[in-house]
Amino acid sequence: MTRYMIQILILLNINLFAYSQKKVAITIDDVPNTIRTKYYNKPILSEKIDSLKIPVTIFINEGLLYQTNIFSKNLELLENWAQKKYVSLGNHSFHHSRYSTIKIDSFKTDILKGAEISGRLAKKYKKAYDYFRFPFNDLGKDSVQQVQIKQFLDLKGYQIAPFTIESSDWMFNCIYEHYLNKGDQIKAKQIGELYVDKTLDYFIFFEEIARDEYNRDIRQIYLCHDNTLNTHFLPILIRRLKKRGYKFISLENALTDRVYKQENTYFKKWGISWIYRWINDGAKRIELMKQEPSMVKVERLYDKIMNSD
Numbered sequence: 001m002t003r004y005m006i007q008i009l010i011l012l013n014i015n016l017f018a019y020s021q022k023k024v025a026i027t028i029d030d031v032p033n034t035i036r037t038k039y040y041n042k043p044i045l046s047e048k049i050d051s052l053k054i055p056v057t058i059f060i061n062e063g064l065l066y067q068t069n070i071f072s073k074n075l076e077l078l079e080n081w082a083q084k085k086y087v088s089l090g091n092h093s094f095h096h097s098r099y100s101t102i103k104i105d106s107f108k109t110d111i112l113k114g115a116e117i118s119g120r121l122a123k124k125y126k127k128a129y130d131y132f133r134f135p136f137n138d139l140g141k142d143s144v145q146q147v148q149i150k151q152f153l154d155l156k157g158y159q160i161a162p163f164t165i166e167s168s169d170w171m172f173n174c175i176y177e178h179y180l181n182k183g184d185q186i187k188a189k190q191i192g193e194l195y196v197d198k199t200l201d202y203f204i205f206f207e208e209i210a211r212d213e214y215n216r217d218i219r220q221i222y223l224c225h226d227n228t229l230n231t232h233f234l235p236i237l238i239r240r241l242k243k244r245g246y247k248f249i250s251l252e253n254a255l256t257d258r259v260y261k262q263e264n265t266y267f268k269k270w271g272i273s274w275i276y277r278w279i280n281d282g283a284k285r286i287e288l289m290k291q292e293p294s295m296v297k298v299e300r301l302y303d304k305i306m307n308s309d
């Protein structure tokens with residue numbers, strides 16, 4: 001091989017690398033986790049991610065501030081998140097209701113009520129506050145409901161926050177906390193590690209669909225929650241994603257990818273990935289969903305634990 005050819009290959013590799021730069025925005029729902037306030041002496045997620053130095057967007061349920069009777073401590077917890085430089089803020093409603101199951105006026109009230117304190121915090125820390133993430137990603141039971149609420153959100157200056165990847169971290173967290181409460185550190189660690197492995201599987205799965213659909217890596221948006229599991233395992237997941245070539249970007253940055261300009265063509269209430277929502281062919285969408293990494297083992301374990309607690 002000539003030196004010239006090698007140079008071409010090196011150049012090509014560099015280009016290929018640039019072409020396949022993987023990027024993801026980390027988004028965290030159901031903030032603040034006020035149940036944790038009774039464990040103030042234990043680490044909480046907001047403190048753990050300080051060391052990760054990556055941008056994150058949190059979606060706040062203000063109803064959680066009133067979940068325990070120590071409002072001032074809960075507010076302190078939320079403010080602790082809000083003041084951080086790398087944290088962007090979003091609205092996740094007050095009551096965390098499923099939009100498809102309640103009247104639109106109640107849902108509108110819930111959106112506005114969910115912004116009272118966080119809106120003030122956003123102003124105080126000079127941050128934007130213009131994303132809304134639907135609880136359960138339930139955008140409405142049909143196109144009429146979906147259009148109605150979209151018009152309201154537009155009017156109020158909110159952009160719907162999509163996601164492309166999630167891995168049922170809430171389910172892993174229930175199992176994880178169950179083992180921690182029982183003092184079974186070994187099983188807790190195993191389920192935490194399984195969460196990281198499965199999440200990586202989901203990343204690979206959605207990367208492949210994106211490449212099939214768009215011939216490139218898209219800017220992904222990962223959805224997870226403010227919970228004990230992520231306090232301990234999100235840093236590990238972040239490390240694994242870095243090894244996979246991921247760079248961590250803000251939600252705002254992710255949304256500049258033109259894929260997010262596409263229409264949501266899914267008019268049902270289920271909280272599926274936007275990668276599916278952009279696929280117009282319903283049969284193809286279902287076929288892809290069937291190929292998702294299997295969660296059967298975890299679901300069975302979850303059912304067993306829920307029935308026994």
Ligand SMILES: [Zn+2]
Nearest residue numbers: 029030135136
């Ligand atoms: Zn939520």
